Structures are given as structure tokens and as C-alpha cells.
Amino acid sequence: MTGGIMTTRKTVVDRSGKFDYTLKKQGGGPGQYARVIGQLEACDELFIFENRVVGGAIPSKFISACEQGFRDAANSGILAGYPVIGVKVILESGDYHPVDSNDYAFRFAANQAFYQALETSDPVIIEPVMLLTVEVPSKFIGVVQSDLLSLRAVLTGLEYVDNSVILVSQVPLAQMFGYATRLRSLCSGGGQFSMSFSHYQPVPKAVEQKLIAGASK
Template identity: 45%
Template sequence: DFTHKKQTGGSGQYARIIGTMGPHPEGIFHFENRIRGGNVPREYVSSVKKGFKQCMEKGLLIGAPVDGLEVVLLDGGHHAVDSSDMAFQTAARNCFREYYNNGKPEVLEPLMMVSLEGPSEFQGNMVGTLLKRRGILKGTLDEEGYVRIDAEVPLAEMFGYATTLRSATQGKAEFTMEFNRYAPAPRGVQEDLIASYRNELELKS
């Protein structure tokens, strides 16, 4: 239940929204209007949706986009004079800021699916290069002296990997990678990123 109310010299701003907000498991933005009756006129329902969707562009933890938000609008209130498109957009944005941390947000990092191919004699070295970069092995295939190794590795750990792999296999192995999914970053990494973002905001203020 959130009310945006602002009174200035002329007409003011008034918007009240009631509903639920939380993370969406599929990483998308989902908005559902369950209002019955005219407590919030139809044109302002779209304003609420727009306000929440704008918030996904820049999260509060580290300023990165928000991955997955579900909003259900249950009820609300408006004023014949002071309510407007802008008032309801502002109400949605301020509501997001007010209750964002209640959803226990986490910093996510991109995980890449990495595939290595090289001579079987270097299999141990190849696996070692992945494990040192927080890689999780997903499968291996050994055929006629050549091995293929699939692993999930955080993108942040892949910088400079080509040089590492070349050194570990005498230049005889190669790799490809593609985006796989997002997952929570290690707690220490999250804390460092959050602290860095807060320092950045303080310097700007």
C-alpha cells in the first residue's frame, strides 16, 4: 500500500496503489491488473505499469538492470483533480524504491557455457584451467585421442583465458563460449560491487 501525495501552489499530485511486488522466477517483467471497479482509472493502470517497468532499467544495488519483476495491482485510489499519468508513474517508482530490499535482491553474474577441445594428453591441464576460474564441469567426451570438455564458467573469470589455455596445452587446445544463464554472484563479490556503487553515488552527491 503506497501513496504518492504532493501539494504545490497549483494542482497537486495524488496516486495510491495497493498490490504485491516481488522477483519473477523466469527473469521477465510481469504486470497483472486485478482491480475490480474504478478506484484506479484504466489509463492510470498503464501509468503504474510504465513506472515499475522503468525501474527495471537501473536497480538499486549496483545500478545494473533488474532481472525479473512481478507486480500485481490489487487496488488503489485517485483524486479527480490531482491524479495524473505522471503522479501514478511516480507512485510506482517510489513504491519500487521503498520495498525493493524486502525482496532480498542479489547481484547476478552471467555464466557462460565453455567448450574446450584438445588432445587427451592435456585433459588434466584443461580441466585445471577451468576449476581455477570457478568453473563447474558439465561433461566430457573422449574420442580417438581428442577430448571435449564442457563447463559453466562466470564471464568475469574468462578474461585472459585464451592465453592461459594456450600455455597449459602448448597451444594445442581451443575453446568456444556462449551465454548460458544468470546466477547469484559469490557473497564477497556482491558486497564489493555494492560498496563500490555506493561510493560512486556518494562522490556524485
């Protein structure tokens, strides 16, 4: 099997989402206060943070804590724990308290604000899809093709070469673990394959629901 880009499932957003989150804790000891306002939207890079705060609504010394809070949330994800990629966070405004505001408060507020915005931005789990080439003796084409379809593969090419057949397909990486053993069993040891990374695509809704349900247990 040739090497490919070994990637994992991720989360992306379909549309922009707004956030306005306030952390306000007061008790017998020191309080915690921070407010962050802004939005997130899809972008072509893994993660972008843009600071648009003006007028000292959030003191500059707390901006880096806000960015870290957003990054923490993006790395943790919201759907089954898969990290969020391709997202731009725009911090537009906020509020602070001269005594109760600190780095921790703004980092926590930003973290929760990210999740708040994701609730309205239609997050979707995407998965890596591999370009798979399988070569088997022609007498095994039926059983191998049926097996590929059971793995959610999309067949894109078929070529006969002497007594062998080459099948080309796109198949989710999650379905490929243990495929070498599987193919040997199907072809009595007479098959071989190679694969490389092709692209990402949204997982089917039924699969997504199972992933979320499994992560919540």
C-alpha cells in the same frame, strides 16, 4: 570460439513483496498526488503487469502510467543496477486526487513502489553460466584445470583423445573475457575452446557484495 547467447547479469526475487506508496507534494504551485497498493512476486516470464484495481480507486486513465513506472524500475534494478526479470507486479488498489493526480505522479509512485516491494522480496543477482569445452595437449592438463578452477568453473567432464585432453566445465560468462589470450599463454598456443550459454545461477555472496559496492562508488 563458437557463438553463444551473449547475456548479462540480472536480478530475480526469491519471494513476494508488498508495496503501499504515496506521493504527496504540495507547495505554491500545482500539487502531485498518487497512491499505489499491491504486491510483486516471482514468475516464469520476464515481466507481467496485472491490474486488479476495482471501483475506480485509480482511474483507468492512469493505469498505463502505473505500468510504465513499474517497468522503468524493473529495467533499472536495485542491486548494482542490474535489471529485474521474472517478476509479476499486481496493482490492487490506490488513491487519487481530482486535481493533483496525473500521469507523472502515478508513474513516479509506481516506480518507487517497485523498489519498496523489492526491499522485502530478497532480490538476488544472477549471472549467465556458459558450457565451456577446452581441448589442450595432455601435458598442459594440470595448469589448464587449475586455471579453470580459479575462474569459478565447475568441471563436468574429462576425456583423453590421443595426445590431447578435452575438459568440459560450466563457468560464469563474466570470467571468460580474454580467455582466448589466457589459454594461448597457458598452452604455448596449443589449446582451443568453444562455449555456449547454459543457464543462469545466483552469484556467490562475496561477488554480489563487490558488485553492489562497486556500483555505489
